[in-house]
Amino acid sequence: MSGNNRSPQEEPSAGIPEEDRVRADFYAFLAGLLVRPADVATLRRLAALKGDQTAIGAAIDALAAVARSMSVNTVRREYNDLFIGLGRGELVPYASFYMTGFLNEKPLARLRQDMARHAVARARDVFEPEDNIASLCEIMAGLIRGAFGAPLPLAAQREFFAAHVAPWAGHFFSDLEGARASVFYAPVGTLGRLMIEIEREAFRLGGAETG
Amino acid sequence: MTRKTDDTSISPGTSRRDLLRLGLAGIPAVAVGSVAGTGAAQAAEEVAPTSLGLRKTEHVLKYYETCR
Numbered sequence: 092m093s094g095n096n097r098s099p100q101e102e103p104s105a106g107i108p109e110e111d112r113v114r115a116d117f118y119a120f121l122a123g124l125l126v127r128p129a130d131v132a133t134l135r136r137l138a139a140l141k142g143d144q145t146a147i148g149a150a151i152d153a154l155a156a157v158a159r160s161m162s163v164n165t166v167r168r169e170y171n172d173l174f175i176g177l178g179r180g181e182l183v184p185y186a187s188f189y190m191t192g193f194l195n196e197k198p199l200a201r202l203r204q205d206m207a208r209h210a211v212a213r214a215r216d217v218f219e220p221e222d223n224i225a226s227l228c229e230i231m232a233g234l235i236r237g238a239f240g241a242p243l244p245l246a247a248q249r250e251f252f253a254a255h256v257a258p259w260a261g262h263f264f265s266d267l268e269g270a271r272a273s274v275f276y277a278p279v280g281t282l283g284r285l286m287i288e289i290e291r292e293a294f295r296l297g298g299a300e301t302g
Numbered sequence: 303m304t305r306k307t308d309d310t311s312i313s314p315g316t317s318r319r320d321l322l323r324l325g326l327a328g329i330p331a332v333a334v335g336s337v338a339g340t341g342a343a344q345a346a347e348e349v350a351p352t353s354l355g356l357r358k359t360e361h362v363l364k365y366y367e368t369c370r
Contacts, residue, residue, distance in 0.1 A: 110319050114322065142330065148328035293321050293322050296321055
């Protein structure tokens with residue numbers, strides 16, 4: 092692999108403002124929770140988390156509580172019921188589906204164009220369409236950190252967010268919070284929804300700032 | 303969830319950085335390192351379209367399971 096061919100989590104985020112590093116880390120955190128069911132080590136680490144008085148802190152506490160009380164198998168079953176299912180899960184975590192009602196539609200095509208523009212590619216052994224929520228969170232993390240090249244300027248981050256994340260991710264995370272099968276993933280949905288709300292507001296305020 | 307509204311309510315002069323600092327303050331530093339990354343995306347090198355065929359996605363594996 093070439094020097095710039097790294098997955099986002101390997102990328103040191105030196106030189107990136109602290110708030111942006113936290114944003115990137117939080118996106119990566121969400122991606123890690125959504126890409127596959129949590130394993131034993133992840134549940135153990137989540138169980139040790141302590142939140143504070145903020146809304147995000149409360150959701151972190153809720154996540155820690157369910158991580159303490161649930162087994163890996165239960166979480167895996169819940170993940171399957173939510174996202175895989177037989178035919179389909181309770182939720183379909185793809186931008187295309189949320190934005191058009193169908194999978195593999197124009198939103199995916201537009202995302203692929205933008206990924207190519209920013210030199211991001213789907214990893215070789217991954218076959219999921221790129222517009223799933225975990226991939227989009229990971230791409231946001233990578234674009235902020237500069238894992239796919241130089242960190243993306245704020246204006247370009249905003250453009251990517253507005254095109255591929257903002258139109259649907261908030262709805263998806265709300266659905267995840269309220270899904271019938273959600274226990275472990277309910278606080279994950281809360282965290283995602285809060286993140287999208289904060290991002291949306293921050294990008295709105297960031298209009299005058301340069302990246 | 304009233305606190306969130308407090309966190310993200312905008313007073314004149316609030317900058318993007320202030321808002322992020324406030325809004326994301328509740329994330330414990332250990333939280334973000336507690337989940338392994340996904341590895342689903344990587345920087346592009348050459349994009350070589352590979353032949354497709356049946357892919358063993360989670361859906362396909364689940365289908366196989368139910369057929370047993």
